[in-house]
Amino acid sequence: MEKGTWEIKKGFAEMFKGGVIMDVTTAEQARVAEEAGAVAVMALERVPADIRKAGGVARMANVSKIKEIMQAVSIPVMAKVRIGHIAEARILEALGVDYIDESEVLTPADDRFHINKHEFTVPFVCGARNLGEALRRLSEGAAMIRTKGEPGTGNIVEAVKHMRTVMAEIRKVQNLPYEEIVSYAKEIGAPAELVQQVKELGRLPVVNFAAGGVATPADAALMMMLGADGVFVGSGIFKSKDPVKMAKSIVMAVTYWNDPEMLLKISEDIGEPMEGLEVETLEVKLQERGW
Amino acid sequence: MVIGVSGVQGDFREHKWMIEKLGIETFVVKLPEDLDKVDGLIIPGGESTAMIRIMKMTCFFEKLREKIEGGFPVYGTCAGLIILAREIENYPQESLGVIDIKVVRNAYGRQVDSFDEMIEIKGFDKPFKAVFIRAPRVEQYGPDVEALAFLNNSPVMCRQKNVLVTSFHPELTDDTRVHEYFLNMVKEYKVN
Numbered sequence: 001m002e003k004g005t006w007e008i009k010k011g012f013a014e015m016f017k018g019g020v021i022m023d024v025t026t027a028e029q030a031r032v033a034e035e036a037g038a039v040a041v042m043a044l045e046r047v048p049a050d051i052r053k054a055g056g057v058a059r060m061a062n063v064s065k066i067k068e069i070m071q072a073v074s075i076p077v078m079a080k081v082r083i084g085h086i087a088e089a090r091i092l093e094a095l096g097v098d099y100i101d102e103s104e105v106l107t108p109a110d111d112r113f114h115i116n117k118h119e120f121t122v123p124f125v126c127g128a129r130n131l132g133e134a135l136r137r138l139s140e141g142a143a144m145i146r147t148k149g150e151p152g153t154g155n156i157v158e159a160v161k162h163m164r165t166v167m168a169e170i171r172k173v174q175n176l177p178y179e180e181i182v183s184y185a186k187e188i189g190a191p192a193e194l195v196q197q198v199k200e201l202g203r204l205p206v207v208n209f210a211a212g213g214v215a216t217p218a219d220a221a222l223m224m225m226l227g228a229d230g231v232f233v234g235s236g237i238f239k240s241k242d243p244v245k246m247a248k249s250i251v252m253a254v255t256y257w258n259d260p261e262m263l264l265k266i267s268e269d270i271g272e273p274m275e276g277l278e279v280e281t282l283e284v285k286l287q288e289r290g291w
Numbered sequence: 292m293v294i295g296v297s298g299v300q301g302d303f304r305e306h307k308w309m310i311e312k313l314g315i316e317t318f319v320v321k322l323p324e325d326l327d328k329v330d331g332l333i334i335p336g337g338e339s340t341a342m343i344r345i346m347k348m349t350c351f352f353e354k355l356r357e358k359i360e361g362g363f364p365v366y367g368t369c370a371g372l373i374i375l376a377r378e379i380e381n382y383p384q385e386s387l388g389v390i391d392i393k394v395v396r397n398a399y400g401r402q403v404d405s406f407d408e409m410i411e412i413k414g415f416d417k418p419f420k421a422v423f424i425r426a427p428r429v430e431q432y433g434p435d436v437e438a439l440a441f442l443n444n445s446p447v448m449c450r451q452k453n454v455l456v457t458s459f460h461p462e463l464t465d466d467t468r469v470h471e472y473f474l475n476m477v478k479e480y481k482v483n
Binding site for chain 1: 299305321322337341344369382396397400401406424
């Protein structure tokens with residue numbers, strides 16, 4: 001019997017496909033998310049919009065809070081650690097969290113290196129803005145990738161940019177002759193073996209979700225249209241006027257993204273979405289964290 | 292012959308590839324009316340709570356139950372097994388109740404306890420690599436259910452007439468034998 005193999009880590013992420021992973025800060029919110037049809041919840045101290053407002057150092061959530069959320073729901077529970085914070089990750093693994101997000105939403109603990117995720121039994125998801133960044137995270141052992149977007153803004157433009165960039169680079173790699181692979185890998189800062197794998201598969205070797213700025217069912221559907229395998233929603237649900245309706249509608253939109261009639265039905269009567277922020281006016285861009 | 296794969300949520304792409312590898316056409320099914328376009332259906336792994344809620348919002352759930360009761364062949368892996376089961380013991384959760392098994396969800400623990408194991412399957416000449424991910428366990432099964440494989444005395448592959456279930460994920464391996472077994476069930480149904 002084997003546990004924590006690459007196949008099991010990567011295979012678990014495949015189960016999230018076509019699904020929505022929702023940020024929650026209480027057991028009550030976790031139950032709302034499960035009831036609405038979330039495939040997993042991300043246990044947090046504060047949603048990204050509030051982290052942005054509060055400023056200061058954002059750390060791993062309180063363990064007792066994560067525990068409370070794990071006890072409240074039957075679906076998988078994820079939690080975030082600071083970039084490079086090996087000890088926070090070991091604590092979450094010991095706690096039995098189902099997936100760890102080594103996330104730019106929290107204040108980085110290491111200004112040069114990410115965690116060696118191969119050493120863990122628990123799987124990791126990491127953010128990326130382009131193919132090079134995605135493949136660097138993969139080579140460190142991430143078993144799932146998501147766009148970074150710009151968390152806590154309710155503004156989809158950055159997530160779109162990151163998804164389009166990754167997809168365009170994948171198409172480019174597919175057309176590269178083999179003799180150009182190594183130089184291209186060097187250019188984007190990724191291992192040549194992984195670039196070659198992308199060329200052969202025509203996609204990332206792991207599940208690729210959208211995250212950072214999803215605020216409406218239409219935003220979620222847009223990301224699916226651009227090739228996302230599923231969607232993370234951070235502040236978009238519990239910062240909206242009617243979280244129950246918003247959560248259900250986003251879940252439906254991720255399944256029926258290619259059915260305009262259904263999207264129309266889903267988008268009626270969702271209430272007021274979260275307030276949005278212009279990316280140009282931001283003092284701190286969270287997406288720039290990570291190396 | 293066209294095999295439907297439920298695209299409501301989960302790892303449907305992997306099942307689709309398995310069936311296509313065997314040279315059979317597939318169709319991703321998301322709406323109740325799609326069920327009439329296929330000769331059998333695979334419900335993939337994923338989150339059973341999410342799948343049931345989405346299926347209920349479009350009447351997919353009711354239509355599928357009706358079809359299965361009429362003999363339509365269906366195969367559920369992991370979350371699919373939970374949706375097809377008669378009863379879920381540890382969570383108050385609705386299911387289709389088309390196979391007489393009682394199931395415990397997440398019975399082997401959380402993700403850090405997910406594992407793979409070589410198992411013997413009745414009628415297969417060689418062992419099968421079974422991948423278990425936050426897997427359910429079949430606690431009890433009725434007299435009409437044939438248990439085709441066991442792990443630590445619990446059945447991990449069961450069949451009741453036109454309903455096949457596994458608590459593991461053959462779609463995450465390169466081994467197509469369980470999918471071939473299901474294709475034979477669909478062929479039998481088409482002949483009759």
